[in-house]
Amino acid sequence: MKRRLLSLALAMLLTLFAFSVSVFADDSDVGTDIENQYSMRFFVDTVAVGNDDETVQVSINVERNGGFAAMIYQIQFDKDVLSLEQQPTLGDLEGFEFTGGPLQQGKHIGMLVSAENVYGDGAVVTYTFKINPAAKSGTHEIELITNGVAELPDGGKIDLEIFDENSYPILATSTMGGITIPGYTVTYDANGGSGAPDSQIKDKNDSVRISSVIPERDGHQFLGWSTDKTASSVKYKAGDKYSENANLELYAVWKKLENVAGEIDIAVSAVEGKAGDEIEVVISVANNPGVGGMQFDVVFDETKLAYKTASVVSYDEESGITLDSFMFTKPNIETVTNKLPILLLANVENLVGDGDVLKITFEVLDDAEDGFTDVSVIPVEFFKYSGENMSEATLVPNITNGGVEIVSQLLGDIDLDEDVDIDDAILLFQYSVLPDVYPIEYKGSVDFDKSGMVDIDDAILLFQYSVLPDIYPIG
Numbered sequence: 001m002k003r004r005l006l007s008l009a010l011a012m013l014l015t016l017f018a019f020s021v022s023v024f025a026d027d028s029d030v031g032t033d034i035e036n037q038y039s040m041r042f043f044v045d046t047v048a049v050g051n052d053d054e055t056v057q058v059s060i061n062v063e064r065n066g067g068f069a070a071m072i073y074q075i076q077f078d079k080d081v082l083s084l085e086q087q088p089t090l091g092d093l094e095g096f097e098f099t100g101g102p103l104q105q106g107k108h109i110g111m112l113v114s115a116e117n118v119y120g121d122g123a124v125v126t127y128t129f130k131i132n133p134a135a136k137s138g139t140h141e142i143e144l145i146t147n148g149v150a151e152l153p154d155g156g157k158i159d160l161e162i163f164d165e166n167s168y169p170i171l172a173t174s175t176m177g178g179i180t181i182p183g184y185t186v187t188y189d190a191n192g193g194s195g196a197p198d199s200q201i202k203d204k205n206d207s208v209r210i211s212s213v214i215p216e217r218d219g220h221q222f223l224g225w226s227t228d229k230t231a232s233s234v235k236y237k238a239g240d241k242y243s244e245n246a247n248l249e250l251y252a253v254w255k256k257l258e259n260v261a262g263e264i265d266i267a268v269s270a271v272e273g274k275a276g277d278e279i280e281v282v283i284s285v286a287n288n289p290g291v292g293g294m295q296f297d298v299v300f301d302e303t304k305l306a307y308k309t310a311s312v313v314s315y316d317e318e319s320g321i322t323l324d325s326f327m328f329t330k331p332n333i334e335t336v337t338n339k340l341p342i343l344l345l346a347n348v349e350n351l352v353g354d355g356d357v358l359k360i361t362f363e364v365l366d367d368a369e370d371g372f373t374d375v376s377v378i379p380v381e382f383f384k385y386s387g388e389n390m391s392e393a394t395l396v397p398n399i400t401n402g403g404v405e406i407v408s409q410l411l412g413d414i415d416l417d418e419d420v421d422i423d424d425a426i427l428l429f430q431y432s433v434l435p436d437v438y439p440i441e442y443k444g445s446v447d448f449d450k451s452g453m454v455d456i457d458d459a460i461l462l463f464q465y466s467v468l469p470d471i472y473p474i475g
Contacts (some may be wrong), residue, residue: 044177091123137183193217268402291381
């Protein structure tokens with residue numbers, strides 16, 4: 001029954017259009033201005049709405065109007081963002097009658113007819129859309145189509161055209177408008193420092209993670225963020241989740257370092273892995289003046305990585321590092337989300353030397369998309385021994401963050417045939433010499449010797465790996 005009513009409505013629409021053309025075919029006192037008709041412009045409003053708005057009105061407009069008397073058109077819109085619950089209303093151009101097709105998800109066909117040419121600029125018809133409460137921030141397009149053919153719900157087709165009173169077709173083109181939903185903004189103020197994170201946009205009823213970017217300020221240690229510019233205590237730290245439907249302005253909280261004891265460099269390795277792999281990220285130190293302890297958070301994207309375990313790195317005779325003397329308690333895997341709290345404490349001594357400190361094992365989740373995902377170190381405190389007493393050290397950390405390059409390809413499978421062989425080495429050799437002539441689609445790193453550049457040495461190593469993978473590893 002519903003299908004029959006729908007077909008009947010469309011038939012009436014087409015019949016009315018055919019009738020209007022026959023009416024317009026008679027002689028008219030109004031002259032036809034072809035030049036102005038061809039310069040006629042139709043456009044759709046672009047409307048900014050508030051995050052809490054439930055409906056929005058969007059008009060189809062005409063300007064440089066040389067006169068027209070009939071119009072069949074279609075609008076298309078994102079059905080996940082907007083919905084129509086009523087037919088549109090006529091705009092401020094008098095003389096038209098409106099007939100609309102059935103209300104549909106994502107599109108609507110309508111027709112305007114008049115007994116004579118209608119001149120002047122303004123709104124032709126106005127739509128009232130309901131906004132989905134879960135709509136994401138950004139601009140969502142609404143397209144007006146006036147030249148072409150539209151598919152009807154019952155499988156038929158209809159020409160989308162504009163006519164003057166003599167049924168002369170007037171040139172018009174598709175055009176875009178839309179609605180803009182601002183979202184909520186998280187902004188960062190370095191509060192006397194520099195290098196504040198970029199602003200973030202949060203969708204309604206969604207959440208964002210506080211940025212892991214650390215600002216800098218001479219003679220000060222960064223503690224975290226607060227909503228109070230004069231605060232001495234922290235309200236938000238990197239990786240914390242913010243879910244409120246409100247803008248958030250954050251100010252850096254600083255601790256003045258009265259006697260700076262020096263600097264220490266902390267770096268996170270960059271590794272590669274496929275979905276389902278267990279990979280190992282290494283945290284190392286350099287320029288170490290001797291520490292008795294370190295406390296820091298390791299922040300990662302829990303939608304791509306899952307924490308498995310962590311361990312202190314063993315003693316390295318070559319570098320002379322003694323940092324394996326740290327006492328370390330593994331974080332409880334059941335309580336870790338996207339932030340891994342780390343506390344390393346030595347036994348009544350300051351530890352010197354540079355090298356790897358901690359190894360963290362993550363699992364790349366099965367649904368993780370290809371691309372680089374950050375693993376960041378957020379320092380909290382450093383400690384030094386004076387005799388047998390430990391106190392906070394005023395060290396300034398220089399952080400180099402790393403992460404995981406997630407690739408769907410087999411490591412070294414340059415030609416994507418799911419096998420690593422000499423053919424892959426040849427392709428890599430060609431790419432290393434003439435990358436513009438011999439491009440490759442492999443998404444992962446091909447710097448297999450970790451030299452910082454892709455060259456013939458990487459192709460040679462890949463060739464060796466293809467023959468003797470256990471002797472010449474590339475991972």
